[in-house]
Amino acid sequence: MAIHSPATRLDQVFHALSDPTRRAMLARLATSHCTAGELGAPFRISQPSVSKHIRVLERAGVVRRSVKGRHHTLRLVPAPLRDAEMWITRHRQFWEGSLGQLDRVLAELQRDE
């Protein structure tokens, strides 16, 4: 397993989240662990596509596979999702806070003119 920088990992998580099928898969895994077959069942896509989506999720570190004999169980790993959430939260706070200040400054500028 390669050692990834936080930036690379964030990229992979954002990539994983950029697809609606994968987001639906994560929402499904948030309710309970399941097999690859169960995870792919609700989607009208081929088995290779399902496997590909799962590989993207595993690479991003948001899904972990455990193997017992022939049974592969997939589980959600929430921590990297929280990193992405933190990135979004923090930048949203930045923009919302700044735009609040801009409102005040625009009022001042127009009053002074």
Next chain:
Amino acid sequence: MSDPATDAFGLSCSRWFDAPATLVFRAFTEPALLERWFCPSPDVGVRVVVCEPRPKGRYRFVFSFPDGRTVPVVGEYHTVIPATRLAFTWTWEPPDPWAGTETFVTVDFVERNGGTEVHIRHERFATIEMKAPHDGGWRGTLQALEEELRRHHDGRELDPGRRGNVDDLTT
């Protein structure tokens, strides 16, 4: 929101201002005006070191936080259409926890109801293949996912220690 062409994932926010688009645009592109507002709260200072609002022009802003830390953000302007659109890259420098991660900001200025609506999208491009059709509903989905995660983990992993970073820009 996401841009279907890139299938990026990020955040968006909007706000209406009681001011003409030409003035709001100036506030985003003139150093003296930027230094009066471009920071998340009044106790954070911002110094505009470089600001060249033209395609391929650079910018460098340095934020000073009440605890004495200074954190620069740098980038390059891609699109500069007066009173209409600004697009630029956005990269934090150390000591920011996301230093070195290039992100992309698009600001649209839309005149509406006698004022100007500003729409901001801030995204980290998805870097790999992937050009799936887009439902545009990532925000709702992420929220639903967050709620699921909270329910199933009793908030254990949302401990205040991890929240610390979130406050970097606002305290």
